[in-house]
Amino acid sequence: MMEQMSPLALGVVGSLLAGAMTAVGASPVLLGQIPSRAMRDLALGFAAGVMLAASFFSLIIPALDAAEPRFENGAAPAAIVCVAILLGIGAVAWMNERLPHEHFSSGREGPEAASLRRVWLFIFAITIHNIPEGLAVGVGFGADGLSGGLPLALGIGLQNAPEGLAVAVSLLGEGYDKGRAWTIAALTGLVEPIGGALGAGVVSLAQPLLPWGLAFAAGAMLYVISHEIIPETHRRGHQNKATFGLSIGLVLMLFLDVWLG
Numbered sequence: 001m002m003e004q005m006s007p008l009a010l011g012v013v014g015s016l017l018a019g020a021m022t023a024v025g026a027s028p029v030l031l032g033q034i035p036s037r038a039m040r041d042l043a044l045g046f047a048a049g050v051m052l053a054a055s056f057f058s059l060i061i062p063a064l065d066a067a068e069p070r071f072e073n074g075a076a077p078a079a080i081v082c083v084a085i086l087l088g089i090g091a092v093a094w095m096n097e098r099l100p101h102e103h104f105s106s107g108r109e110g111p112e113a114a115s116l117r118r119v120w121l122f123i124f125a126i127t128i129h130n131i132p133e134g135l136a137v138g139v140g141f142g143a144d145g146l147s148g149g150l151p152l153a154l155g156i157g158l159q160n161a162p163e164g165l166a167v168a169v170s171l172l173g174e175g176y177d178k179g180r181a182w183t184i185a186a187l188t189g190l191v192e193p194i195g196g197a198l199g200a201g202v203v204s205l206a207q208p209l210l211p212w213g214l215a216f217a218a219g220a221m222l223y224v225i226s227h228e229i230i231p232e233t234h235r236r237g238h239q240n241k242a243t244f245g246l247s248i249g250l251v252l253m254l255f256l257d258v259w260l261g
Contacts, residue, residue, distance in 0.1 A: 021160040022188055038241050048233070057253070057254055089220065151257040
């Protein structure tokens with residue numbers, strides 16, 4: 001059935017399913033089974049590895065392949081991809097600075113927003129991080145249909161699970177009850193279809209934008225990896241476990257991309 005869907009519909013459905021894994025990952029809090037901090041850092045390291053592999057093997061390399069046939073100059077495709085990566089990094093960095101939000105470790109960032117409830121500050125933060133993931137999935141489906149988007153959707157879904165757990169556990173630490181912490185964590189994953197629809201729609205309607213869209217999504221994901229996930233996994237002395245998780249996530253995503261793509 002999915003093979004008969006349009007690239008836009010595939011992008012929305014794929015990113016929705018990937019985002020739903022946030023709720024699956026947060027489910028242990030409903031059962032009162034909270035993993036140790038070391039295990040959570042290992043899981044977040046796994047998420048970083050999945051995103052890192054997806055950025056290069058599912059986005060940057062296909063962006064170069066899409067740009068090369070359009071230019072005789074060998075330097076032009078590389079220049080386009082490099083600029084688009086930097087634009088993606090810059091876009092998420094701008095949102096990180098301008099939108100009011102609060103990180104679980106460093107507290108409130110961005111403009112003062114005293115009227116916003118604390119829970120919405122958390123949601124803003126997770127929205128910033130999840131939109132690039134949905135964008136990446138949508139671009140993958142919009143560019144190459146099922147074969148292009150499925151590895152990304154699976155990979156992003158896998159890394160969303162530990163992210164959802166981290167959100168729910170952090171909210172428990174802020175005094176939220178189990179049901180509310182799970183609900184908020186689950187809702188943060190539902191922003192991904194927005195990015196998915198945007199990515200799939202743009203590249204399916206304007207093929208010349210394909211290398212730009214792929215590389216832009218990669219840059220956005222790279223910013224999240226460097227600015228958020230890796231520093232968080234190294235704060236409490238579990239960097240060895242986090243690095244092991246990153247390694248497993250990277251090679252698993254590489255395998256999925258080659259096998260399914």
